Amino acid sequence: RQLELAYVQSTQQANLDHLQGIKFYSTSDFMVLDETTRQHLELVQSAWSQKRAGSLLDVMDMTVTAMGGRLLRQWLSQPLYVLQPLQERQGAVAELVEQSTTRAKLRQALEGVADLERIVGRVSFGSASPRDLVALCRSIQALPEVEACIRSAQSTWFLERAVQWDGLADIENRIAQTIVDEPPALLRDGLVIRPGYDPELDALRDADASGKDWLSAFETQERERTGIHSLRIGFNKVFGYYIEVRKTHAEKVPDTYIRKQTLVNAERFITPDLKEHEVRMLRSGEHATRLEQELYDALRQELLQHTARLQEMAQLLSQLDVLASLSRACRDAAVLPSNPRSQRSDRHHRWSAPGVGDDLLRTSALCRMTPSSTVKPTKFCC
Numbered sequence: 001r002q003l004e005l006a007y008v009q010s011t012q013q014a015n016l017d018h019l020q021g022i023k024f025y026s027t028s029d030f031m032v033l034d035e036t037t038r039q040h041l042e043l044v045q046s047a048w049s050q051k052r053a054g055s056l057l058d059v060m061d062m063t064v065t066a067m068g069g070r071l072l073r074q075w076l077s078q079p080l081y082v083l084q085p086l087q088e089r090q091g092a093v094a095e096l097v098e099q100s101t102t103r104a105k106l107r108q109a110l111e112g113v114a115d116l117e118r119i120v121g122r123v124s125f126g127s128a129s130p131r132d133l134v135a136l137c138r139s140i141q142a143l144p145e146v147e148a149c150i151r152s153a154q155s156t157w158f159l160e161r162a163v164q165w166d167g168l169a170d171i172e173n174r175i176a177q178t179i180v181d182e183p184p185a186l187l188r189d190g191l192v193i194r195p196g197y198d199p200e201l202d203a204l205r206d207a208d209a210s211g212k213d214w215l216s217a218f219e220t221q222e223r224e225r226t227g228i229h230s231l232r233i234g235f236n237k238v239f240g241y242y243i244e245v246r247k248t249h250a251e252k253v254p255d256t257y258i259r260k261q262t263l264v265n266a267e268r269f270i271t272p273d274l275k276e277h278e279v280r281m282l283r284s285g286e287h288a289t290r291l292e293q294e295l296y297d298a299l300r301q302e303l304l305q306h307t308a309r310l311q312e313m314a315q316l317l318s319q320l321d322v323l324a325s326l327s328r329a330c331r332d333a334a335v336l337p338s339n340p341r342s343q344r345s346d347r348h349h350r351w352s353a354p355g356v357g358d359d360l361l362r363t364s365a366l367c368r369m370t371p372s373s374t375v376k377p378t379k380f381c382c
Helices: 002-012 035-041 056-060 066-077 083-098 100-110 116-125 130-141 143-152 156-164 169-178 199-226 247-252 272-304 307-333
Strands: 232-236 240-246 258-262 266-270 348-353 363-369 374-381
Touching (some): 056 307, 083 307, 116 307, 130 143, 130 169, 143 307, 240 247
Antiparallel strands (some): 232 240
16 A cells, blocks of 8 residues: 555655545445446436436436535446445435435535535645635534434434534634635735734734835825825835826926836836835735745644544535435435345346436346446346
8 A cells, every 4th residue: 555655646746645545445345337338327428418418417416515426426336236335325315305304404504515525635735725724614614504414313324424423613613713704815815814813913914004004194295295186106016116296297396206217107206215114014014924824834734634534524424415415306206215126046136217307217227247247238128
């Protein structure tokens, strides 16, 4: 396992803390479907259009999270071959079909859950934006409603997940204390760290704000002193702060102004006082940006320590979403999930896919198992 992880590390050239290890699976746990079978069954794409529309996935996918959508696609592509977990899933779906209120509350709560799997990956790679962390925080805030739905259920699947439940409240509090509610898209835009979190950062921000107040007051003062009402203070990355005066008022410019740039219709000047305050403001702004980056990186490193917890909850939530989606599909079709039946005497299995409304034909595939455990269709009927 270490060799495989070392290979990924060397090729990706990035932090892989979100990889908890390599998990092996056995093909005896699910039906191995060859490509021809997948195309005929139209599991994830239509055989005619080669698109999702018209496929079984398109009809059955009523998930409300990106994680759930990916997991449903995986379940359809790898139908379970082990009876016990399949029965537990069906028991959970059957309960959600009958408990319509619980199903509705669960789906509504899951709508507020972001793609935790992708966010955890971005945190590990160091590319998570402030809005990603806020989305993670808001997703955790939706978990109490999800937990209430789980604990009110009685089927085996829900009882087992209730024991495994992790509310992640400490992670939510840590993010909420550090990041503002509506951060900018990029960290370099500033004002990401919540006021009051770090006294030094607050002092630097106050210095920057007082500098801007000084500029506003200086502009008003110079307008009154020179009598040039169109005078304005501007800024660019080449010259910094400057005083701009239209050429029609050139005779009113004081001798203390230092010409910096000539435009078609205006002249730009600087003064010693203006440059002095500019240096103070830029220094405080650069220091604030650097300190904000350090605080944000510290939060990201702390979140990395909880990668396993976040991934486990992401997996649980995606399973919940799929089960709730299947129960919704069953309710719309007015059917209940039946117990899986295994006809091992003749090594045949009948696989039934109940329709949803009038759009999905009731289809059954009579499949013969080969020695290599590859399912090949021998008959299709509608």
